[in-house]
Structure formats: C-alpha cells, structure tokens
Amino acid sequence: MQKHIIINLPVRDLEKSRAFFSALGFTFNPQWSCENALFMNIVDGGIHAMLMTEPFFRSLVDKPLVQAREANEVIVCLSCESREEVDSLIARATAAGARIPHPPEDHGFMYDQGFEDLDGHLWNLVWAAPQG
Known part of the structure; x- marks a missing residue:
C-alpha cells in the first residue's frame, strides 16, 4: 500500500x-x-x-482549536522546482487574498518565501539547488 x-x-x-x-x-x-x-x-x-x-x-x-490568525503551531513547507515557481505561487497566492509575512529570502543555494492563507495557516515555498 x-x-x-x-x-x-x-x-x-x-x-x-x-x-x-x-x-x-x-x-x-x-x-x-x-x-x-x-x-x-x-x-x-x-x-x-x-x-x-x-x-x-x-x-x-x-482540545481547543488554535486560531491560526492569532497563534501558529505549524508551517506547511512545499518544495518547488525553481525560484520562478516560488515567485509564481506567491504572486498567485497574493492575488487570491494571501498575506505575505516576510520578503523572499535568497541564500544563493536556497530561495524561499511564505504566505498566510485565508485562515491564517502558514505555507512556505522553497527551492534548493540540487547540489545543495
């Protein structure tokens, strides 16, 4: 299975x-x-x-339900195939109503940015160079 x-x-x-x-x-x-x-x-x-x-x-x-707009328990992180994919998904999330909590972070070998969805859940999008 x-x-x-x-x-x-x-x-x-x-x-x-x-x-x-x-x-x-x-x-x-x-x-x-x-x-x-x-x-x-x-x-x-x-x-x-x-x-x-x-x-x-x-x-x-x-247990009580955490209100994600007020407190965070988890960040859902998704890998992307390129920096462009990160930027594209961030642009689409923003257009759909997401809040962007911080600017993109570019470490050379890794690039990431996150968004907060309509309910306050945090999602992080990350691209990492194959050679790390």
Missing part, C-alpha cells in the same frame, strides 16, 4: 478556501470530500490536505 501524507486544517469557509487554493493550481478529489471537508491534492500520488469546517474539525479533537 502506498503511503500518503494528509494534513488536516480547519477553515472558516470551504468554498472560499477551494477558490483560494484552486487559484494556486491545487485540485480537489470529490470522492473524498463532503459538505464538511475538501480533500485537496498538493502533490499527486502522496501529499494532500483535508480542509475541514471548523465545527467538523472540532468534533475530531478534545
């Missing part, structure tokens, strides 16, 4: 989240989605996110 990584994230509005992440080029699998959750494909064949309404997410945990 092939292993998958599925990141579960609470969101306030599923349709706004669908529009936001669709603008970045992510797709959704209706087979694993419902009125309370959207199964988002991040990397075909293995990395996904389950975007869940906050009430549905709360029903699965016995």
